[in-house]
Amino acid sequence: MKTILSGLKPTGEMTIGNYIGAMKHWPLTQGKGNKTIFFVPNAHALTARQDPKEIRKRTLDLAAWLLTVGIDPKESTILIQSMVSAHSELFWILDNYVTMGELNRMTQFKDKSKKLGPEGQLVGLYSYPVLMAADILLYDSNEVPVGEDQIQHVELTRDIANRFNKLYGDTFVLPKATVPKYGARIMSLDEPSVKMSKSDHPDSYIALGEDKDSVIKKFKRAVTDSDSVVSYDKAAKPAISNLIEIYIGFTDKSIEEVEVLYEGKRYGEFKQDLGIIVSDKLAELQHKFEDYRADEASLIEILEQGSAKARQIADKKIIEVKSKIGLL
Ligand code: AQP
16 A cells, blocks of 8 residues: 655645646545545745735635545545644654755755745745655655655655664655656746746746636747747747647647647647637636635535544654654
Protein backbone atom coordinates (compact mmCIF):
# COMPACT_ATOMS: atom_id res chain seq x y z
CA MET A 1 0.00 0.00 0.00
CA LYS A 2 1.25 3.45 -0.94
CA THR A 3 0.54 6.69 0.90
CA ILE A 4 0.02 9.60 -1.48
CA LEU A 5 -0.17 13.17 -0.18
CA SER A 6 -0.46 16.60 -1.74
CA GLY A 7 -1.83 20.07 -1.03
CA LEU A 8 -2.87 23.51 -2.26
CA LYS A 9 -1.76 26.75 -0.66
CA PRO A 10 -4.48 29.41 -0.18
CA THR A 11 -2.50 32.38 -1.48
CA GLY A 12 -4.87 33.37 -4.27
CA GLU A 13 -7.36 31.94 -6.68
CA MET A 14 -6.49 28.51 -8.05
CA THR A 15 -5.12 28.74 -11.59
CA ILE A 16 -5.27 26.40 -14.53
CA GLY A 17 -1.56 25.78 -13.77
CA ASN A 18 -2.46 24.34 -10.35
CA TYR A 19 -5.18 22.30 -12.04
CA ILE A 20 -3.17 20.85 -14.94
CA GLY A 21 0.07 20.37 -13.00
CA ALA A 22 -1.42 18.90 -9.86
CA MET A 23 -5.11 18.81 -8.84
CA LYS A 24 -6.61 17.06 -11.84
CA HIS A 25 -4.34 14.04 -11.30
CA TRP A 26 -5.13 13.58 -7.62
CA PRO A 27 -8.54 11.84 -7.83
CA LEU A 28 -6.95 9.19 -10.06
CA THR A 29 -4.76 8.10 -7.15
CA GLN A 30 -7.76 7.21 -4.98
CA GLY A 31 -8.73 3.59 -4.40
CA LYS A 32 -6.28 1.06 -5.91
CA GLY A 33 -5.25 0.18 -2.36
CA ASN A 34 -3.61 3.61 -1.86
CA LYS A 35 -3.96 5.72 1.25
CA THR A 36 -4.59 9.24 -0.05
CA ILE A 37 -4.29 12.47 1.92
CA PHE A 38 -5.04 15.93 0.53
CA PHE A 39 -4.75 19.10 2.51
CA VAL A 40 -4.82 22.87 2.50
CA PRO A 41 -1.46 24.07 3.83
CA ASN A 42 -2.87 27.35 5.11
CA ALA A 43 0.12 28.08 7.38
CA HIS A 44 2.25 28.25 4.22
CA ALA A 45 0.20 31.23 3.08
CA LEU A 46 1.59 33.28 5.98
CA THR A 47 4.89 33.71 4.13
CA ALA A 48 3.26 36.74 2.48
CA ARG A 49 0.94 39.18 4.25
CA GLN A 50 -2.66 37.96 4.10
CA ASP A 51 -5.97 39.50 5.03
CA PRO A 52 -7.29 37.20 7.83
CA LYS A 53 -10.83 37.14 6.40
CA GLU A 54 -9.49 36.40 2.94
CA ILE A 55 -7.22 33.52 4.04
CA ARG A 56 -10.14 31.89 5.90
CA LYS A 57 -12.36 32.23 2.83
CA ARG A 58 -9.67 30.90 0.49
CA THR A 59 -8.97 27.94 2.74
CA LEU A 60 -12.61 26.90 2.48
CA ASP A 61 -12.59 27.66 -1.26
CA LEU A 62 -9.67 25.29 -1.75
CA ALA A 63 -11.35 22.58 0.30
CA ALA A 64 -14.38 22.96 -2.00
CA TRP A 65 -12.08 22.78 -5.06
CA LEU A 66 -10.65 19.50 -3.75
CA LEU A 67 -14.17 18.05 -3.66
CA THR A 68 -14.95 19.61 -7.05
CA VAL A 69 -12.09 17.88 -8.84
CA GLY A 70 -13.17 14.54 -7.37
CA ILE A 71 -11.46 14.05 -4.02
CA ASP A 72 -13.89 11.87 -2.11
CA PRO A 73 -13.83 12.22 1.70
CA LYS A 74 -14.87 8.58 1.99
CA GLU A 75 -11.74 7.50 0.11
CA SER A 76 -9.27 10.22 1.09
CA THR A 77 -8.40 12.16 4.21
CA ILE A 78 -8.93 15.88 3.65
CA LEU A 79 -7.36 18.10 6.27
CA ILE A 80 -6.45 21.68 7.08
CA GLN A 81 -2.82 22.11 8.14
CA SER A 82 -3.61 24.53 10.98
CA MET A 83 -6.04 22.00 12.50
CA VAL A 84 -3.21 19.51 13.05
CA SER A 85 -0.65 21.13 15.33
CA ALA A 86 1.89 18.33 14.80
CA HIS A 87 2.82 20.02 11.48
CA SER A 88 4.26 23.06 13.30
CA GLU A 89 5.81 20.90 16.01
CA LEU A 90 7.69 18.68 13.56
CA PHE A 91 8.64 21.76 11.52
CA TRP A 92 10.61 23.20 14.46
CA ILE A 93 12.35 19.89 15.12
CA LEU A 94 13.30 19.44 11.44
CA ASP A 95 14.55 23.03 11.25
CA ASN A 96 17.47 21.66 13.24
CA TYR A 97 18.25 18.96 10.69
CA VAL A 98 18.63 21.20 7.66
CA THR A 99 21.36 23.70 6.88
CA MET A 100 21.15 27.29 5.66
CA GLY A 101 23.26 26.18 2.70
CA GLU A 102 20.50 23.76 1.67
CA LEU A 103 17.77 26.39 2.03
CA ASN A 104 19.87 28.92 0.11
CA ARG A 105 19.68 26.62 -2.89
CA MET A 106 15.86 26.59 -3.03
CA THR A 107 14.94 28.29 -6.31
CA GLN A 108 11.38 29.10 -5.14
CA PHE A 109 12.83 31.25 -2.35
CA LYS A 110 15.15 33.03 -4.77
CA ASP A 111 12.28 33.74 -7.21
CA LYS A 112 9.73 34.75 -4.61
CA SER A 113 11.97 36.96 -2.53
CA LYS A 114 12.84 38.88 -5.72
CA LYS A 115 9.17 39.33 -6.60
CA LEU A 116 7.90 40.24 -3.16
CA GLY A 117 10.42 42.89 -2.14
CA PRO A 118 11.47 43.47 1.49
CA GLU A 119 8.51 41.58 3.02
CA GLY A 120 9.45 38.63 0.86
CA GLN A 121 12.53 38.20 3.01
CA LEU A 122 10.51 36.91 5.96
CA VAL A 123 12.14 33.95 7.72
CA GLY A 124 8.97 31.95 7.04
CA LEU A 125 9.47 32.25 3.29
CA TYR A 126 13.03 31.04 3.71
CA SER A 127 12.19 28.03 5.84
CA TYR A 128 8.84 27.02 4.36
CA PRO A 129 10.38 24.01 2.58
CA VAL A 130 11.05 22.61 6.07
CA LEU A 131 7.38 22.98 7.01
CA MET A 132 6.61 21.22 3.75
CA ALA A 133 9.00 18.44 4.78
CA ALA A 134 7.08 18.11 8.05
CA ASP A 135 3.77 17.99 6.14
CA ILE A 136 5.05 15.09 4.05
CA LEU A 137 6.99 13.12 6.67
CA LEU A 138 4.29 13.12 9.35
CA TYR A 139 2.17 10.76 7.27
CA ASP A 140 4.85 8.37 5.94
CA SER A 141 4.07 9.60 2.41
CA ASN A 142 5.60 7.54 -0.39
CA GLU A 143 4.52 9.78 -3.26
CA VAL A 144 3.83 13.48 -3.56
CA PRO A 145 2.13 14.38 -6.86
CA VAL A 146 3.16 17.98 -7.60
CA GLY A 147 4.05 20.44 -10.34
CA GLU A 148 7.69 20.86 -11.33
CA ASP A 149 8.31 23.82 -8.99
CA GLN A 150 7.89 21.57 -5.96
CA ILE A 151 10.29 18.76 -6.98
CA GLN A 152 13.24 20.46 -5.31
CA HIS A 153 11.32 20.72 -2.02
CA VAL A 154 10.40 17.02 -2.07
CA GLU A 155 14.05 16.19 -2.74
CA LEU A 156 15.07 18.30 0.25
CA THR A 157 12.46 16.42 2.29
CA ARG A 158 14.13 13.14 1.31
CA ASP A 159 17.52 14.51 2.36
CA ILE A 160 16.20 15.63 5.74
CA ALA A 161 14.45 12.29 6.31
CA ASN A 162 17.54 10.36 5.32
CA ARG A 163 19.72 12.40 7.66
CA PHE A 164 17.32 11.90 10.55
CA ASN A 165 17.02 8.14 9.88
CA LYS A 166 20.80 7.77 9.83
CA LEU A 167 21.09 9.46 13.22
CA TYR A 168 18.17 7.81 15.01
CA GLY A 169 17.20 4.71 13.03
CA ASP A 170 14.30 4.31 10.62
CA THR A 171 11.73 6.95 11.46
CA PHE A 172 10.62 8.55 8.21
CA VAL A 173 9.63 7.10 4.85
CA LEU A 174 11.64 8.64 1.99
CA PRO A 175 9.09 10.30 -0.31
CA LYS A 176 9.36 10.90 -4.03
CA ALA A 177 7.77 13.61 -6.15
CA THR A 178 5.63 12.47 -9.08
CA VAL A 179 5.01 14.95 -11.90
CA PRO A 180 2.87 14.69 -15.02
CA LYS A 181 4.65 14.21 -18.35
CA TYR A 182 3.09 17.39 -19.77
CA GLY A 183 1.76 20.41 -17.91
CA ALA A 184 4.09 20.08 -14.92
CA ARG A 185 5.11 23.71 -15.43
CA ILE A 186 2.45 25.84 -17.08
CA MET A 187 3.89 29.24 -17.90
CA SER A 188 2.49 32.76 -17.61
CA LEU A 189 0.26 33.83 -20.51
CA ASP A 190 2.07 37.13 -20.98
CA GLU A 191 5.60 36.01 -20.14
CA PRO A 192 6.28 32.42 -21.19
CA SER A 193 9.64 32.34 -19.39
CA VAL A 194 7.92 32.71 -16.00
CA LYS A 195 5.78 30.07 -14.23
CA MET A 196 2.05 30.77 -14.02
CA SER A 197 1.36 31.63 -10.36
CA LYS A 198 -1.82 32.58 -8.56
CA SER A 199 -0.06 35.39 -6.69
CA ASP A 200 1.15 36.99 -9.94
CA HIS A 201 -0.81 39.71 -11.81
CA PRO A 202 -4.21 38.61 -13.23
CA ASP A 203 -3.28 38.91 -16.94
CA SER A 204 -0.63 36.24 -16.42
CA TYR A 205 -3.01 33.48 -15.34
CA ILE A 206 -6.48 32.05 -15.74
CA ALA A 207 -8.26 31.35 -12.48
CA LEU A 208 -10.48 28.31 -12.11
CA GLY A 209 -13.33 30.66 -11.19
CA GLU A 210 -12.94 32.89 -14.26
CA ASP A 211 -15.87 33.57 -16.62
CA LYS A 212 -16.05 32.65 -20.29
CA ASP A 213 -15.48 36.17 -21.74
CA SER A 214 -12.44 36.77 -19.63
CA VAL A 215 -10.93 33.35 -20.46
CA ILE A 216 -11.43 33.86 -24.20
CA LYS A 217 -10.00 37.39 -24.04
CA LYS A 218 -6.94 36.27 -22.08
CA PHE A 219 -6.11 33.51 -24.56
CA LYS A 220 -6.60 35.95 -27.43
CA ARG A 221 -4.10 38.33 -25.83
CA ALA A 222 -1.68 35.54 -24.78
CA VAL A 223 1.85 36.02 -26.10
CA THR A 224 2.77 33.81 -29.08
CA ASP A 225 6.02 33.14 -30.93
CA SER A 226 7.21 34.89 -34.07
CA ASP A 227 6.14 32.29 -36.66
CA SER A 228 2.54 31.15 -36.98
CA VAL A 229 2.72 27.36 -37.07
CA VAL A 230 0.87 25.49 -34.30
CA SER A 231 3.61 23.02 -33.36
CA TYR A 232 5.29 21.96 -30.13
CA ASP A 233 8.92 22.89 -29.50
CA LYS A 234 9.52 24.05 -25.95
CA ALA A 235 12.97 25.53 -26.61
CA ALA A 236 12.32 27.31 -29.91
CA LYS A 237 8.61 28.14 -29.44
CA PRO A 238 7.97 28.42 -25.68
CA ALA A 239 4.75 30.45 -25.96
CA ILE A 240 2.77 28.23 -28.35
CA SER A 241 4.18 25.12 -26.67
CA ASN A 242 2.78 26.37 -23.37
CA LEU A 243 -0.64 26.92 -24.96
CA ILE A 244 -0.49 23.41 -26.47
CA GLU A 245 0.24 21.99 -23.00
CA ILE A 246 -2.84 23.81 -21.69
CA TYR A 247 -4.85 22.44 -24.62
CA ILE A 248 -3.82 18.85 -23.91
CA GLY A 249 -4.32 19.44 -20.17
CA PHE A 250 -7.97 20.17 -20.90
CA THR A 251 -8.65 17.64 -23.66
CA ASP A 252 -6.31 14.71 -22.96
CA LYS A 253 -5.36 14.76 -26.66
CA SER A 254 -1.72 14.05 -27.55
CA ILE A 255 0.62 16.72 -28.91
CA GLU A 256 0.65 14.97 -32.28
CA GLU A 257 -3.16 15.02 -32.44
CA VAL A 258 -3.23 18.75 -31.72
CA GLU A 259 -0.55 19.45 -34.35
CA VAL A 260 -2.49 17.49 -36.96
CA LEU A 261 -5.76 19.19 -36.00
CA TYR A 262 -4.24 22.66 -36.51
CA GLU A 263 -2.05 21.94 -39.52
CA GLY A 264 -2.28 24.89 -41.90
CA LYS A 265 -4.30 26.90 -39.38
CA ARG A 266 -3.13 30.07 -37.69
CA TYR A 267 -2.56 30.94 -34.04
CA GLY A 268 -5.77 33.01 -33.93
CA GLU A 269 -7.99 30.02 -34.65
CA PHE A 270 -6.10 27.81 -32.20
CA LYS A 271 -6.35 30.41 -29.43
CA GLN A 272 -10.06 30.94 -30.06
CA ASP A 273 -10.73 27.17 -29.79
CA LEU A 274 -8.54 26.93 -26.70
CA GLY A 275 -10.56 29.70 -25.02
CA ILE A 276 -13.78 27.82 -25.68
CA ILE A 277 -12.44 24.43 -24.55
CA VAL A 278 -11.03 25.83 -21.31
CA SER A 279 -14.03 28.03 -20.48
CA ASP A 280 -16.50 25.19 -21.11
CA LYS A 281 -14.62 22.88 -18.74
CA LEU A 282 -14.27 25.66 -16.17
CA ALA A 283 -18.02 26.36 -16.33
CA GLU A 284 -18.67 22.69 -15.54
CA LEU A 285 -16.22 22.77 -12.61
CA GLN A 286 -17.55 26.12 -11.33
CA HIS A 287 -21.04 24.72 -11.20
CA LYS A 288 -19.94 21.85 -8.94
CA PHE A 289 -17.72 24.18 -6.90
CA GLU A 290 -20.63 26.49 -6.14
CA ASP A 291 -22.69 23.60 -4.81
CA TYR A 292 -19.94 22.42 -2.47
CA ARG A 293 -19.06 25.95 -1.40
CA ALA A 294 -22.66 26.96 -0.67
CA ASP A 295 -22.95 24.41 2.13
CA GLU A 296 -20.23 25.73 4.43
CA ALA A 297 -21.42 23.70 7.44
CA SER A 298 -20.97 20.39 5.59
CA LEU A 299 -17.63 21.53 4.22
CA ILE A 300 -16.36 22.38 7.72
CA GLU A 301 -17.61 19.04 9.03
CA ILE A 302 -15.64 17.18 6.34
CA LEU A 303 -12.53 19.16 7.28
CA GLU A 304 -12.99 18.57 11.00
CA GLN A 305 -13.45 14.85 10.50
CA GLY A 306 -10.48 14.63 8.12
CA SER A 307 -8.27 16.67 10.43
CA ALA A 308 -9.24 14.53 13.44
CA LYS A 309 -8.26 11.41 11.48
CA ALA A 310 -4.99 13.07 10.47
CA ARG A 311 -4.21 14.06 14.07
CA GLN A 312 -4.26 10.41 15.09
CA ILE A 313 -1.54 9.57 12.55
CA ALA A 314 0.48 12.76 13.02
CA ASP A 315 0.46 12.71 16.83
CA LYS A 316 1.79 9.15 16.83
CA LYS A 317 4.66 10.20 14.58
CA ILE A 318 5.49 13.20 16.78
CA ILE A 319 5.62 11.00 19.88
CA GLU A 320 8.01 8.65 18.06
CA VAL A 321 10.23 11.53 16.88
CA LYS A 322 10.33 13.21 20.29
CA SER A 323 11.21 10.01 22.06
CA LYS A 324 14.02 9.32 19.57
CA ILE A 325 15.64 12.72 20.09
CA GLY A 326 15.11 12.77 23.84
CA LEU A 327 12.33 15.34 24.17
CA LEU A 328 9.89 14.51 27.00
N1 AQP B 1 2.26 26.91 -13.27
C1 AQP B 1 2.13 25.68 -12.76
N2 AQP B 1 2.17 24.61 -13.58
C2 AQP B 1 2.02 23.36 -13.08
N3 AQP B 1 1.83 23.09 -11.77
C3 AQP B 1 1.78 24.14 -10.92
N4 AQP B 1 1.60 24.22 -9.59
C4 AQP B 1 1.65 25.52 -9.21
N5 AQP B 1 1.83 26.31 -10.28
C5 AQP B 1 1.92 25.48 -11.37
C6 AQP B 1 1.38 23.07 -8.72
O1 AQP B 1 0.14 23.25 -8.05
C7 AQP B 1 0.20 22.64 -6.77
C8 AQP B 1 -0.33 23.58 -5.74
O2 AQP B 1 0.57 24.65 -5.64
P1 AQP B 1 0.48 25.65 -4.42
O3 AQP B 1 -0.68 26.52 -4.62
O4 AQP B 1 0.46 24.91 -3.15
O5 AQP B 1 1.85 26.44 -4.45
P2 AQP B 1 2.75 27.00 -5.62
O6 AQP B 1 3.47 25.87 -6.27
O7 AQP B 1 3.63 28.06 -5.01
O8 AQP B 1 1.68 27.60 -6.63
P3 AQP B 1 1.53 29.08 -7.16
O9 AQP B 1 0.30 29.12 -7.97
O10 AQP B 1 2.80 29.53 -7.80
O11 AQP B 1 1.26 29.88 -5.81
P4 AQP B 1 1.95 31.20 -5.28
O12 AQP B 1 1.77 32.24 -6.34
O13 AQP B 1 1.28 31.54 -4.01
O14 AQP B 1 3.37 30.84 -5.04
C9 AQP B 1 1.67 22.25 -6.55
O15 AQP B 1 1.83 20.87 -6.75
C10 AQP B 1 2.41 23.02 -7.59
O16 AQP B 1 3.60 22.38 -8.01
